[in-house]
Amino acid sequence: MGYEKERRIAELAVQRATLLTKKVFHEKAKGELAKDDKSPVTKGDFGAQALIIQAIAHNFPNDEIVGEEESSELRQDTALRSEIWDLVKDIKLNDSASDALLGGPLPSEEAMLDIIDKGNSPGGPKGRIWALDPIDGTKGFLRGGQYAVCLGLIVDGDVKVGVIGCPNLPVDDATSLSADIGGNQSDEEGKGVLFSAVQGEGAISRPLTSGGLAPSNPISMRPVPDTSKAVFCEGVEAGHSNQGDNAAVAKRLGITAPSVRLDSQAKYCSIARGAGDIYLRLPVRKDYQEKIWDHAAGDLLVREAGGQVTDIYGKRLDFSKGRTLIENKGVVAAPAALQDQVIEAVQVVLNLK
Numbered sequence: 001m002g003y004e005k006e007r008r009i010a011e012l013a014v015q016r017a018t019l020l021t022k023k024v025f026h027e028k029a030k031g032e033l034a035k036d037d038k039s040p041v042t043k044g045d046f047g048a049q050a051l052i053i054q055a056i057a058h059n060f061p062n063d064e065i066v067g068e069e070e071s072s073e074l075r076q077d078t079a080l081r082s083e084i085w086d087l088v089k090d091i092k093l094n095d096s097a098s099d100a101l102l103g104g105p106l107p108s109e110e111a112m113l114d115i116i117d118k119g120n121s122p123g124g125p126k127g128r129i130w131a132l133d134p135i136d137g138t139k140g141f142l143r144g145g146q147y148a149v150c151l152g153l154i155v156d157g158d159v160k161v162g163v164i165g166c167p168n169l170p171v172d173d174a175t176s177l178s179a180d181i182g183g184n185q186s187d188e189e190g191k192g193v194l195f196s197a198v199q200g201e202g203a204i205s206r207p208l209t210s211g212g213l214a215p216s217n218p219i220s221m222r223p224v225p226d227t228s229k230a231v232f233c234e235g236v237e238a239g240h241s242n243q244g245d246n247a248a249v250a251k252r253l254g255i256t257a258p259s260v261r262l263d264s265q266a267k268y269c270s271i272a273r274g275a276g277d278i279y280l281r282l283p284v285r286k287d288y289q290e291k292i293w294d295h296a297a298g299d300l301l302v303r304e305a306g307g308q309v310t311d312i313y314g315k316r317l318d319f320s321k322g323r324t325l326i327e328n329k330g331v332v333a334a335p336a337a338l339q340d341q342v343i344e345a346v347q348v349v350l351n352l353k
């Protein structure tokens with residue numbers, strides 16, 4: 001079995017980080033700031049990035065990290081920085097053996113900023129590079145909907161390990177399709193799932209806990225006899241993928257069931273466990289480059305669960321080009337047997353053929 005230690009550390013690091021994000025999720029003041037690209041960031045994003053990088057650097061000190069966040073705002077905003085430190089310094093797994101594997105607490109508030117900035121790798125085609133999205137779907141997180149803590153290990157351009165923590169997804173695979181999973185999530189009863197995959201070894205899920213890792217189950221995509229029986233998973237935010245084009249593709253494929261709408265890589269997780277079948281992310285703007293941390297873990301999870309993940313041209317996602325998927329446009333993820341038909345429909349709708 002390859003990458004056993006990497007999977008375990010990544011799972012525990014993500015699980016620990018969700019203890020922090022769940023705290024912030026329930027706070028009224030989440031420390032929201034707008035970044036240069038106008039997208040939001042919160043205490044949860046910064047804190048989770050610090051905790052996860054600490055765990056990776058402790059266990060794999062020579063690895064590089066492509067993390068979404070950086071500390072420059074916090075170096076100016078000392079009040080926000082202290083609030084984040086107040087959260088970070090107290091977070092630990094309530095299983096001491098598991099917590100010890102992550103290298104213990106961060107040394108200081110100052111060190112926390114430098115640790116956040118270890119996520120500044122340019123990425124690229126060579127070596128071991130972790131792609132980290134400390135909160136994916138920050139808009140969902142702020143709205144009280146779905147979000148995910150995502151970590152992938154890319155080795156020489158290829159995703160080898162993918163881990164995604166979804167604190168607001170139902171534990172039971174079967175309820176996810178019918179439940180109001182995109183809506184308000186104030187009740188945490190029966191929620192919280194940790195997904196993982198290692199290349200060549202399939203995909204698994206287990207309930208998120210506040211201590212050690214819970215027992216896992218294998219997951220797989222549902223068999224879908226033909227495209228008309230499929231269910232789409234798509235984003236909530238109209239600015240992130242083209243919902244009109246998605247609807248036109250669904251129509252071409254004969255799909256009548258309503259889409260399941262949810263923020264973040266919880267979409268990859270949902271189709272990987274059979275709670276939905278097809279994830280479309282059709283471009284809204286020509287110039288938007290998807291980020292590797294938004295897709296690395298989900299791409300592997302779906303492929304290991306029996307799916308295929310490509311861009312709108314049918315090309316596999318290329319994680320070897322730096323911090324963005326500069327060689328790809330959009331994302332199409334579907335059961336492997338249906339992928340060609342879905343790509344065909346996407347290309348007709350987008351006038352690519």
Ligand SMILES: Nc1ncnc2c1ncn2[C@@H]1O[C@H](COP(=O)(O)O)[C@@H](O)[C@H]1OP(=O)(O)O
Binds near residue numbers: 241
């Ligand atoms: N213009 C855009 N097009 C596509 N994705 C975007 C755009 N702006 C932000 N994103 C990213 O899309 C992801 C959320 O997608 P979804 O709507 O499917 O949940 C987030 O990672 C978000 O960034 P961020 O991580 O800053 O929230």
Ligand SMILES: [Mg+2]
Binds near residue numbers: 039040041068138
């Ligand atoms: Mg963001």
Ligand SMILES: [Mg+2]
Binds near residue numbers: 133135136137293294
């Ligand atoms: Mg993201």
Ligand SMILES: [Mg+2]
Binds near residue numbers: 045134135136137
């Ligand atoms: Mg994010």
